[in-house]
Amino acid sequence: MFTGLSAFPLTPLDEDGIHKAAFTRxxxxxxxxxxxxxxxxxxxxxxxxxxxxxRAKVARITVQAAQGKPVIVGIGALRTRDVLxxxxxxxxxxxxxxxxxxxSYQRLTDEEVFGLFEDVTRAISIPLAVYDNPTTxxxxxxxxxxxxxxxxxxxxxxxxxGGERIATLRKLVPAHVRLGVSGDWFAAEALANGADVWxxxxxxxxxxxxxxxxxxxxxxxxxxxxxxxxxxxxxxxAAALRGLTxxxxxxxxxxxxxxxxxxxxxxxxxx
Amino acid sequence: MFTGLSAFPLTPLDEDGIHKAAFTRxxxxxxxxxxxxxxxxxxxxxxxxxxxxxRAKVARITVQAAQGKPVIVGIGALRTRDVLxxxxxxxxxxxxxxxxxxxSYQRLTDEEVFGLFEDVTRAISIPLAVYDNPTTxxxxxxxxxxxxxxxxxxxxxxxxxGGERIATLRKLVPAHVRLGVSGDWFAAEALANGADVWxxxxxxxxxxxxxxxxxxxxxxxxxxxxxxxxxxxxxxxAAALRGLTxxxxxxxxxxxxxxxxxxxxxxxxxx
Numbered sequence: 001m002f003t004g005l006s007a008f009p010l011t012p013l014d015e016d017g018i019h020k021a022a023f024t025r026x027x028x029x030x031x032x033x034x035x036x037x038x039x040x041x042x043x044x045x046x047x048x049x050x051x052x053x054x055r056a057k058v059a060r061i062t063v064q065a066a067q068g069k070p071v072i073v074g075i076g077a078l079r080t081r082d083v084l085x086x087x088x089x090x091x092x093x094x095x096x097x098x099x100x101x102x103x104s105y106q107r108l109t110d111e112e113v114f115g116l117f118e119d120v121t122r123a124i125s126i127p128l129a130v131y132d133n134p135t136t137x138x139x140x141x142x143x144x145x146x147x148x149x150x151x152x153x154x155x156x157x158x159x160x161x162g163g164e165r166i167a168t169l170r171k172l173v174p175a176h177v178r179l180g181v182s183g184d185w186f187a188a189e190a191l192a193n194g195a196d197v198w199x200x201x202x203x204x205x206x207x208x209x210x211x212x213x214x215x216x217x218x219x220x221x222x223x224x225x226x227x228x229x230x231x232x233x234x235x236x237x238a239a240a241l242r243g244l245t246x247x248x249x250x251x252x253x254x255x256x257x258x259x260x261x262x263x264x265x266x267x268x269x270x271x
Numbered sequence: 272m273f274t275g276l277s278a279f280p281l282t283p284l285d286e287d288g289i290h291k292a293a294f295t296r297x298x299x300x301x302x303x304x305x306x307x308x309x310x311x312x313x314x315x316x317x318x319x320x321x322x323x324x325x326r327a328k329v330a331r332i333t334v335q336a337a338q339g340k341p342v343i344v345g346i347g348a349l350r351t352r353d354v355l356x357x358x359x360x361x362x363x364x365x366x367x368x369x370x371x372x373x374x375s376y377q378r379l380t381d382e383e384v385f386g387l388f389e390d391v392t393r394a395i396s397i398p399l400a401v402y403d404n405p406t407t408x409x410x411x412x413x414x415x416x417x418x419x420x421x422x423x424x425x426x427x428x429x430x431x432x433g434g435e436r437i438a439t440l441r442k443l444v445p446a447h448v449r450l451g452v453s454g455d456w457f458a459a460e461a462l463a464n465g466a467d468v469w470x471x472x473x474x475x476x477x478x479x480x481x482x483x484x485x486x487x488x489x490x491x492x493x494x495x496x497x498x499x500x501x502x503x504x505x506x507x508x509a510a511a512l513r514g515l516t517x518x519x520x521x522x523x524x525x526x527x528x529x530x531x532x533x534x535x536x537x538x539x540x541x542x
Contacts, residue, residue, distance in 0.1 A: 015352050048376035049350050079320050080523035081286050103376065105319035105407050106501055106525055116524040136376050138409055230377055252351035253387040254377055 001070040001097050002129055002157035002178040003196050004036035005210055007203035008044040010235055011058055012245035015252060018054055020061060022245040026205070027065035029244075033207035036197075038066050039099060041074035043136055044201045044232050048076065048103060049251040052085050059093035072097040076131065078105055080119050087124050097156065098124060101131035102139045110145050117149045127156030129199075133182070134161060147172040159199045163190025170194065184231060185223035188213055201231040205239055206271050221265045229257040237262040238271065272341040272368050273400060273428035273449040274467050275307035276481055278474035279315040281506055282329055283516035286523060289325055291332060293516040297476070298336035300515075304478035307468075309337050310370060312345035314407055315472045315503050319347065319374060320522040323356050330364035343368040347402065349376055351390050358395050368427065369395060372402035373410045381416050388420045398427030400470075404453070405432060418443040430470045434461025441465065455502060456494035459484055472502040476510055477542050492536045500528040508533040509542065 007030045012022040030038045040062040041047035041055055050058070059073045073095040075086035087098055100120060102113045121128060130149055134140045141149075143165075146158060150173035157178040160166065163186050166179045173179070180197035181190035187198045191214060202222070203210035213219060225234045236256040240247040241263055250256055265271075278301045283293040301309045311333040312318035312326055321329070330344045344366040346357035358369055371391060373384045392399060401420055405411045412420075414436075420426060421444035428449040431437065434457050437450045444450070451468035452461035458469045462485060473493070474481035484490060496505045507527040511518040512534055521527055536542075 043377070078522075102524075105374065106314070106503055107406060108524060109526070112524040112526055115526070119523070135378060138406075232377055251349075252390070253373075253379060253383040255380070255383055255386070 001037050001072065001127065002180060005034070005203050005207070005214065006037045006039045006072060006180070006197055006199045007033070007035040007207055007210070008039045008042040008199065008201055009204040010232070010239055010245070010249065011041065011045040011050070012239065012249040013046065013251060014248050018058065019245060019249070022249070023058065024061055024065050025244060026239070027062050030204065030207060031065060031067040031069050034211055035069070035203055035207050037070040037072050037097070038062060039072040039074070039199065042099060042199070043133065044204055044235060045074065046232070046251055047074040052082060052089065055086055056089035056093065059090045059095055063094040070096040072099050072129065074099040074131070076101040076103045078103050080116055083116065083120055084123055087120060091124065091126060095126065097126055098128045099131050099159065100128055101133050101137050103136075104138045108139050110142065113139060114145060114148055117152055117155075121152040121154045124154050126154065128154050129157035129159050129180070130155060131159045132161060143168060143172055150174055150177045157197065162186040163193055163195055166190060166193060166195055184226060188216070201226070201235055205235045205244070209269070209271055219269055221268055222271070225257060225262060225265055233257040234262055238266055241266060272308050272343065272398065273451060275469075276305070276474050276478070276485065277308040277310045277343060277451070277468055277470045278304070278306040278478055278481070279310045279313040279470065279472055280475040281503070281510055281516070281520065282312065282316040282321070283510065283520040284317065284522060285519050289329065290516060290520070293520070294329065295332055295336050296515060297510070298333050301475070301478060302336060302338040302340050305482055306340070306474055306478050308341040308343050308368070309333060310343040310345070310470065313370060313470070314404065315475055315506060316345065317503070317522055318345040323353060323360065326357055327360035327364065330361045330366055334365040341367040343370050343400065345370040345402070347372040347374045349374050351387055354387065354391055355394055358391060362395065362397060366397065368397055369399045370402050370430065371399055372404055372408050375409045379410050381413065384410060385416060385419055388423055388426075392423040392425045395425050397425065399425050400428035400430050400451070401426060402430045403432060414439060414443055421445055421448045428468065433457040434464055434466055437461060437464060437466055455497060459487070472497070472506055476506045476515070480540070480542055490540055492539055493542070496528060496533060496536055504528040505533055509537055512537060
């Protein structure tokens with residue numbers, strides 16, 4: 001499950017709630033595409049902005065629409081209490097894997113993060129990917145902490161922000177723990193240098209284009225937008241431009257990237 | 272309301288919920304102490320870790336226990352939807368002022384943060400303090416953004432992380448907007464240099480000691496603990512050591528500071 005192309009769909013929503021039909025449409029596109037797993041409620045899926053009830057609903061819709069493809073569900077939250085609830089709900093919905101970032105408000109210590117993963121891995125029965133994303137969480141994993149967590153039961157992968165630590169961590173973590181990359185602009189190089197999986201924002205909306213990147217295509221104009229606006233804001237705009245969702249489709253205060261910047265890039269890259 | 276000493280109590284809680292009796296005890300201490308306002312659900316009050324229902328309950332308890340002292344309530348959340356709900360609930364509970372930080376998961380743009388404050392100030396009828404805390408929010412306010420937000424209706428104060436920008440902002444924001452300092456170890460110098468208010472963690476647990484700091488007392492051994500462990504972890508330990516709460520009293524994954532480091536400092540400083 002934690003190999004190849006993991007596709008992270010947007011969760012289209014507005015202030016009144018989740019757009020079920022649009023989300024089902026996005027997941028169905030992935031179910032019939034050449035992706036190895038569908039990862040709902042990643043950062044692109046706005047997991048951090050949803051209630052536990054909304055997240056359980058998204059997990060159920062994803063499993064139903066995935067047509068048997070492996071489903072990974074993000075369970076991160078500020079409180080251990082809520083993470084455990086999300087893990088339970090995702091497993092009950094039929095998820096195949098979980099994804100957990102140490103989301104913070106008060107910046108977390110290494111002991112607190114290890115304790116979180118210890119508490120969660122004790123309670124789950126399916127594989128978990130450790131989500132390392134300092135930009136959104138404010139937390140930086142040391143090599144030592146990654147190694148300690150990778151040795152906990154059920155840990156099956158680490159999702160890294162870029163590929164530069166893969167060679168180092170490969171020597172430190174157990175052989176069964178897959179090492180993956182996010183930050184779409186890092187993916188081609190990281191895969192060439194031994195990453196097992198690309199946790200892909202692009203793949204969640206344009207899976208064929210993500211496969212093309214894995215085969216050598218260069219989407220630098222899109223990566224430039226991703227870096228400047230944040231990938232979630234760009235795919236939100238792209239999804240609306242391509243008629244896959246209505247707009248707005250992000251949780252306020254977030255705002256989608258300007259359509260007049262995104263549209264020409266989609267045209268140029270034939271997305 | 273946004274002058275002098277604003278005291279931020281801990282919200283004692285564990286995985287089963289808020290400890291109402293202990294919280295009421297902490298607020299009652301402040302109601303009968305020499306503080307100018309009681310600020311519930313600040314960072315020290317773990318606002319970011321609580322549900323909307325829990326936060327409404329804390330707001331009601333605070334107003335009841337405050338015995339007429341001004342009550343400020345923190346309303347920050349990742350989603351504008353939830354911030355508006357918290358503002359409504361705090362006003363309904365009888366709060367006198369609100370406190371809002373631009374909490375983030377996806378890092379926010381200036382336009383998004385301005386939009387948040389615009390949406391919220393349009394919906395409220397009591398004064399709001401802008402909570403500038405880059406460490407917990409991941410967001411850094413420019414002088415221009417502070418000035419723009421300070422000109423919105425109902426904005427009554429800015430809570431700054433340290434005192435070094437007060438002289439600059441004083442020239443930029445409207446005269447009725449108070450400028451306050453947090454980070455307790457910065458307070459004495461900032462007040463001497465013209466801060467209007469100290470938003471105080473220490474004052475939420477030991478209000479007499481906070482007054483002593485305003486009169487020149489030096490609590491450096493405590494500030495050292497605050498800087499190393501985070502002030503919320505230290506006051507959590509101190510509250511339990513002084514028998515004011517049970518333990519654990521913080522939301523997991525957070526853990527209180529080690530008692531064997533905090534106890535000697537409390538003894539030394541006669542807290």
